[in-house]
Amino acid sequence: MIRLVDITKTYLMGERELAVLRGINMHIDRGELVAIMGPSGSGKTTLLNLIGCLDKPTSGSYYLEGKEVSRLSSGELAQVRAQKVGFVFQTFNLLPRLSALANVELGMRYAGGSDPKRALEALAEVGLSDRANHRPTELSGGEQQRVAIARALAKKPPLILADEPTGNLDSRSGEEIISVLTSLHAERGITLLMITHDANIAHHCQRIIHLKDGEVVSEETI
Amino acid sequence: MKKDQLKKWLEPLETAWVGVATHKLRSSLTILGIVIGVAAVISLMSIGRGAEAQIISNIEKMGSNLITIRPGSFTFGGVRGGVSETLTMEDAEAISKQVPYISAVASSYSSNLQLVMGGENTNAQVNGVTPEYMQINNMKVAIGASFSEQDYQCGAKVAVLGANVAKTLFGNANLIGQQMRMGTIIVHVIGVLESKGTRFNSPDDAVYIPLAAMQQAVAQPRTPQGGRIVSSISLTVSDQSQTQNVIDDITSLLRTRHKLAASADNDFNIMSTEEIASTLSETMGTMTLLLGAIAAISLLVGGIGVMNIMLVSVLERTREIGIRKALGARERDIWLQFLIEAAFLTFAGGIIGVVLGWVVAYLVSSMGLMTTVVTADIVILAVSVSIGIGLFFGFYPAWNASRLNPIEALRAE
Numbered sequence: 001m002i003r004l005v006d007i008t009k010t011y012l013m014g015e016r017e018l019a020v021l022r023g024i025n026m027h028i029d030r031g032e033l034v035a036i037m038g039p040s041g042s043g044k045t046t047l048l049n050l051i052g053c054l055d056k057p058t059s060g061s062y063y064l065e066g067k068e069v070s071r072l073s074s075g076e077l078a079q080v081r082a083q084k085v086g087f088v089f090q091t092f093n094l095l096p097r098l099s100a101l102a103n104v105e106l107g108m109r110y111a112g113g114s115d116p117k118r119a120l121e122a123l124a125e126v127g128l129s130d131r132a133n134h135r136p137t138e139l140s141g142g143e144q145q146r147v148a149i150a151r152a153l154a155k156k157p158p159l160i161l162a163d164e165p166t167g168n169l170d171s172r173s174g175e176e177i178i179s180v181l182t183s184l185h186a187e188r189g190i191t192l193l194m195i196t197h198d199a200n201i202a203h204h205c206q207r208i209i210h211l212k213d214g215e216v217v218s219e220e221t222i
Numbered sequence: 223m224k225k226d227q228l229k230k231w232l233e234p235l236e237t238a239w240v241g242v243a244t245h246k247l248r249s250s251l252t253i254l255g256i257v258i259g260v261a262a263v264i265s266l267m268s269i270g271r272g273a274e275a276q277i278i279s280n281i282e283k284m285g286s287n288l289i290t291i292r293p294g295s296f297t298f299g300g301v302r303g304g305v306s307e308t309l310t311m312e313d314a315e316a317i318s319k320q321v322p323y324i325s326a327v328a329s330s331y332s333s334n335l336q337l338v339m340g341g342e343n344t345n346a347q348v349n350g351v352t353p354e355y356m357q358i359n360n361m362k363v364a365i366g367a368s369f370s371e372q373d374y375q376c377g378a379k380v381a382v383l384g385a386n387v388a389k390t391l392f393g394n395a396n397l398i399g400q401q402m403r404m405g406t407i408i409v410h411v412i413g414v415l416e417s418k419g420t421r422f423n424s425p426d427d428a429v430y431i432p433l434a435a436m437q438q439a440v441a442q443p444r445t446p447q448g449g450r451i452v453s454s455i456s457l458t459v460s461d462q463s464q465t466q467n468v469i470d471d472i473t474s475l476l477r478t479r480h481k482l483a484a485s486a487d488n489d490f491n492i493m494s495t496e497e498i499a500s501t502l503s504e505t506m507g508t509m510t511l512l513l514g515a516i517a518a519i520s521l522l523v524g525g526i527g528v529m530n531i532m533l534v535s536v537l538e539r540t541r542e543i544g545i546r547k548a549l550g551a552r553e554r555d556i557w558l559q560f561l562i563e564a565a566f567l568t569f570a571g572g573i574i575g576v577v578l579g580w581v582v583a584y585l586v587s588s589m590g591l592m593t594t595v596v597t598a599d600i601v602i603l604a605v606s607v608s609i610g611i612g613l614f615f616g617f618y619p620a621w622n623a624s625r626l627n628p629i630e631a632l633r634a635e
Contacts, residue, residue, distance in 0.1 A: 054548060054628050075552050082550020093545045093632065097244050110550035113229055151549075 001159070001191050002028040002051060007060035007070075009046050009214075020046045022214040023060070030158070031189040033182065035202035038211035044195045045163055047211065051193065052085045052161045053077045065158070082110040086152025088162035088181075092144045094136040100147045101132040107151035122154040123147070126180055142173030149180060160184075162194040166201060178204055238563040241535070242570075252524075252531045253571040256611070259521030260575025260604045261582060266517045267600045268583040270510025272593035274503055281499045283418050284360060287462050289469065291455040291476075294491045308489045310449030313479055314352075317457065321471045325460040328355035329452040331433060333440050335405040339391040346387050347428045348404060349453075350436020356382075358458050361425055366398040366413030369432055377434025381409040385417035386426040404429070407439045465494050518607075524571065525611035532564050532619035543623050544631025557624035564616025565609055572608030576601050 009021040020043045028034055038044050049055040050062065053069055056077070062070040069080055086107070087093075094103045104122050105114035123129050126146040136144050145165060152160050162181065166174030182204050185192045194205065202208045203222060210218045242249045293308045311329055318327040330351040337344050349355075353374045363382060373380055381402065388397060388411075397411050409431060417426050436442070443451045459468050469492050476490055536543070543556055583594040 049629055052548070075554070078547065078550055078552040078555075081548065085550075087548050089632070093541070093548075095542055095545065097240060106546070107549055109233060110546070110552070110555060114233070 001030040001032070001065060002026065002193075003063040004051075005061045005063075007047075007050065007057045007062060009043070009050065009055070010058045020214050021050075021057070024214075024216060026209070026216065028191065028193065030191055031185075032207060033185045033192045033205045034194070035205040035208045036193065036195045036211060037197070037199075037202055037208055038217075041213075042211040043214040044211055048161050048163050048193065048195055051159075052087060053080045078110070082112075082155070084157050084159055086155065086157040086160040088145070088148050088152050088160065088165045090164040090167040092136070092141075092148045092168070094144055094147055094151075096136050099133050099135055100128060100139065100150075103136070103147055104150045104154050107153075108155045111155035111157075119150075119154050122150040125153060125184070126150045140173070141169050142176050145169060145173070145177050146180060149177070149184075153184065157190075159191045159193070162192070164195050164197065166196070166198065174198075174201070234558055234562050235566075237559055238566045241539075241559075241563045242566055245535075248531060249567060252527050252567050253574065255524030255527040256521070256568050256571025256608055257524075257575040257578060259517065259524040260572050260608050261579035262517035262520050263514055263604050263607075264576055264579025264596065264600055265582040265586070265594070266513040267510055268579070268594040268596045269586060269592050270506065270513045271595040271597060271600070272583075272587065274506035274510060275595050276593045277502050277506060278499055280419070281495050281502070284495050287459045287465070288358065288360070288495045289457050289459060289465070289472075290493050291457075291472065292453070292491050292493075294487070294489050307443060307445070307451045308480060309452050309455055310445060311452055312449045313476060314452065314455045316475060316479060317455065317472055320475055321468060323459055323461050323464040323468050325458045326354040326358050327455065327457040328352045328358050329433070329455045330355055331436055331442055331451070332428075332453040333405075333436075335429075335439065336403075337387070337391060337429065338403040339400065342391045344387065344390045346384075348436065348439070349428055349430050350433035350439075350442075351430055352433050355456065356430070358456050359425070361430075362416045363413040364416040366411070368413055369430075374432045374434065377432055377438060379407055379409040379435050379438070380412045380431065382413040382415060382430045383411060384415050384424070384426040384428045384430075386424075387429055388414045404431070405439045407435070409435070459494075462496070465496055469494060521607065521611060525568070525615040528564055528567055528612060529615035529619060531567075532560060532616050533622070535563070536560060536619050536623040539623075540626060540631045540634040543626050544628050544634065547626070547628035548632060553624040556626075557620045560620035560623045561613060561616045564620065565612035568608045568612030568615075569605070572605040575608065576604055579604070 004024050004026040007021055007024040008019065011018045011020060024047060036044050036047065046055070050057055053064070057070050060070065061068055064080065064084060069077065072080065095106065098106065100123065101116065101119055104119040105116060108114045108118065120129065120132060123132055126149050128143060128146050128150065131139060131143060136147065139147065165181065166177050169177060178201050181192060181194070184190055196202050206222060208220045208222065209216055291309060314327050314329040318324065328351060330349045332347050332349045334345055335348045337346055353369070353371065356368055364385070368382060369378070369380060372378065381404065383391070383397070391397070391402065392400070397414070400411050401408055402411055415425060418424055419426070445451060459465050472492060473488065477488065480489055482489065546556060580596055583596050586592050587594040
């Protein structure tokens, strides 16, 4: 599903070059549930952005479903994102002016067109059918994150990337979110990559990849 | 399939609507800028067009196939002098006989005379006219009668008054058959002309009597050759397509008759109403355009307002743009979204502006201040220009938005 070969990412900070990723090699199979852990500044989010085609590596190759995507134009990358990748963010990133349903529909919009029926279905899958017409501000943090998951889910992408999905939630809501994500993974065979700080959450996953200073330092299979 | 395509078009419109509706006051003020611009263009141009139409209709009232010949300036020792007295009755007769495509010729001799009626008196141009004059100049009698053949022949001391003169001297009193002193002679009023409503050199301000009667009131001067001098010769052309030929023929005939050297200027002026109409409508067209251009400046200012708001809007929605990009929106999608939003603002402004401009134009003409004409081309122009302004001034903000880096945009607050 995902194969990274010698991926590096360097940012220019004024005059200085800042190497965020220094040669990442990684292989993730279809249907895997993987946690990425590491101290802040270790390059977790940068790695996730690269895998999610929001960014391009400075060097190295990235194969998504066997196709090299590291050299695509920004327009082509946008299409890959639209078709293949669902994002779940720490800060939910819902559009405040739109209802939960409209937010979920927005997730399908660039993937070929929104479909209210499918959007409602996705909301039902995260247990929020009764909140479809509420705005994000009228929902609790846990509910907002579930809307965000429904948004990522609605277009039925093969890959879902979650960047600290429980980071802004209390532990009870966090557990809810994790159980939603893991059950989606179990029921649908979605490939799920999750950044987390929480070792308990990481242990729900099949594999944990530890990152430090832009390199993979260890992997453990659970 | 068809439904999907419809959706593809409707979705960006819906998004634009949400964008506009989110900031109602801000959007309204931006739209107002465009509304004022478009309304100004519509109302000012309609006033210009109205003036144009009015002038043309006034000229048509004078008779559309009318040619008027007046004495021109003369040159004396290389210096262009004042108005000469060069046209004569005999010129008129020669034109009538020798120039083809003429249906009638009339001449008049005019003088400013004091008119006295009871306690009222006024100064007016008195025109001694030959029989065809009234018909050629498209003058109709509103009250009473015009001159009879006999009046012309024996120089009856009867007068037909222009509408304004009649009002000044008689008010609303019955004036038919009343006596009036005109210079040194006494005349009977037999009729009043229909008002033409024109302003300059209007028959409304003149008095008409038979030429023979005029000769008794003032001595009609003669040229050294003995020709009886007239103030103007007017004639109608039977075939309007021949107007230019008729003018050319008259010019050469008069030059011969007046024995002008080949190098000398004409000592007369020939004007056709057609020519006057086209000159005037050209001038008015330029003025209309100028008015429109002035109004367009306010439209431009409105457009800058749109650009300003769109830049703010893009900045404010950086995060939204990042989210959309993460969801798979291409640069084109983002660009289109903001462009449609800008065009939406100006289109709404354009439509409201047209309605407002129309109302203003209607009020101006219904209050009798000015005639206004709203034509389809003005409306189409104003609406398409307003959309164009939206696209033009929305282009840069939309482009800015589309170029945002999704990762940085997502980090924005």
